[in-house]
Amino acid sequence: MARRVLILIEGSRTNGPPYVEAARRLGLNPITLSADPNRYDYLAAEKVETISVDTDNLEALIHECSRLRETYGIAGITGFSGSDESVYAMVGKLCRYFDLPGPNPASVERCCDKLTQRQLLARAGIPIPAYRVAANAKEVESAVAEIGLPVILKPAAGSGSSGVRLCWTVDEVEDHAAYLLGETHIRQSPPAILVEEFAQGPHYAAHAMGNTIVGIELADFHRPPHFVFRQSTFPAQLTDDEHERIAEVALRSLQALGLDWGPTNVEIRWTKRGPVVIEVNPRLAGAPDSQLVQLAHGVDLITEHIKLVIGEEWDLRKRFSYTAAARLLNPNSDGTLDWIRGVARAAAVPGVVxxxxxxxSNTPVVRRGDYRDSIGHVIAASSTHSQTEAILQRAVDLIHWSITPFQTRDG
Incomplete structure (x- = not known):
């Protein structure tokens, strides 16, 4: 009998290793198809078979999967967003070609286009921030005049908060618009900017699998103007009414976008007018979110996702009720990381996972204002929210690092 394989399109620094581990626990051999497998260090460390292929080319992917099918039994195909969430749409197309379970590629493509997503949500009556789309500086200026400061400027397509900035002044708007419209920002062509109202209030993420809300997480951010996550806590402390309203808006959003298969996460702000949808992501949230869900409720979203991918029955039942939280270690300056100390002491704190x-050490640190800014994380779990927070803070206080600023030409 041919060995069963799980084909992974592209990779992920954070979610990649647990997918490899979960696949192997399920008796599957993971094989990664990537435009550049060397981007992902864990592939070599975990001895994962890799194939170099243009992952933007459907015909090339079909060819490689067909070749693999001559030797292996393909149990399923899934993937990671990398720098472009369109990978998920490609996964959906491959699954349809090979008659395997997978997401609807058209729904994923609609969701990945932030403008189309906004239009579909608005049409369905989902509460969202006021927004305008702009293709040049003059249109950005007009949009800001209509919405009013402060505003958020973001690329119409992208992921991981790349290029997203909160602007309080006209000068900040002009500077960031010039950056997004210029040549230095990696973007799709032609350029398009979303100018959005800044919806103020606590930030939540509703984690879903299919039509089931697994739980709701509270997240907060590092210092503005960028949206770099600082801490995530699961589950969020909510009243029954708040939980019901957030879950209801999240499920309506998924329905409006046709996302009724596989893992998704819906980002929501609780504002003066209640829950407002910031963004819907047609994928599992980045690590360590799925780890927090497992620590808090005993639900392994990665394993259950793979079961769905290979056509097996999944199980989202909550086994217990703890609180888990992750603090991301975010530097406040660019430069060369000289050292990090206190890691072993922090890991030894009771309750630190x-x-x-x-x-x-001795590597450059360059902040980009997105998910790549973090240099590490600490995760803690306990039976109560207050105890988890205390454990986490105690551990983080033990970690210190030194960054020497880059030497300028004048220096």
Whole structure:
């Protein structure tokens, strides 16, 4: 009998390793197809078979999968967003071609286009921030005049908060618009900017699988003007009414976008007018969110997703009720990371589940204002929210680092 394989399109620094581990626990051999497998260090470390292929080319992917099918039994196909969430749409197309379970590619493509997503949500009566789309500086200026400061400027397509900025003044708007419209920002062509109202209030993420809300997480951000996550806590402390309203808006959003298969997460702000949808993501949230869900409720979203991908029965039942939280380690300056100390002491604090660093000493640190800014995280879990918060803070207070600023030409 041919060995069963799970084909992974592209990779992920954070979610990639647990997908590989979960696949192997389920008796599957993970094989990664990537435009550049060397981007993902864990593939070599975990001895994952890799194939170099243009993952933007459907015919090339079909060819490689067909070739693999001559040797293996393809149990399922899934993937990771990388820098472009259109990977998920490609996964959906491959699954349809090979008659395997997978997401609806048309729904994913609609969701990945932030403008189309906004239009579909508005049409369905989902509460969203006021927005305008702009293709040049003059249109940005007009949009800001209509919406009023402060505003959020973001690319119409993209992921991981890349290019997203809160602007309080006209000068900030002009500077960031010039950046998004210029050549230095990696973007789709032609350029398009979403100018949005700044919906103020606590930030939540509703994690869903299919039509089931698994739970709701509270998240907060590092210092503005960018939206770099600072801490995530699962589950969020909500009243029954708040939980019901957030869950209801999240499910209506998924329905409006045709996302009724697989993992998704809906980002919501609780404002003066109640829950307002900020963004719907047609994928599992980035790590360590799925780890928090498992620590808090005993639900392994990654394993259950793979079961769905290979056509097996999944299980989203909550086994217990704890609180888990992750604090991201975010530097306040660019430069060379000289050292990080206190990691072992932090890991030894009772209740700390993991202390993980993403970078090593003597490496450059360049903040980009997105998910790539974090240099590590600390995760804690306990039976209560207050105890988890205290454990997390105690551990984080033990970690220190030194960054030497880059030497300028004048220096």
């Amino acid at each position: 993991e202390v993980k660093l993403y970078v090593e």
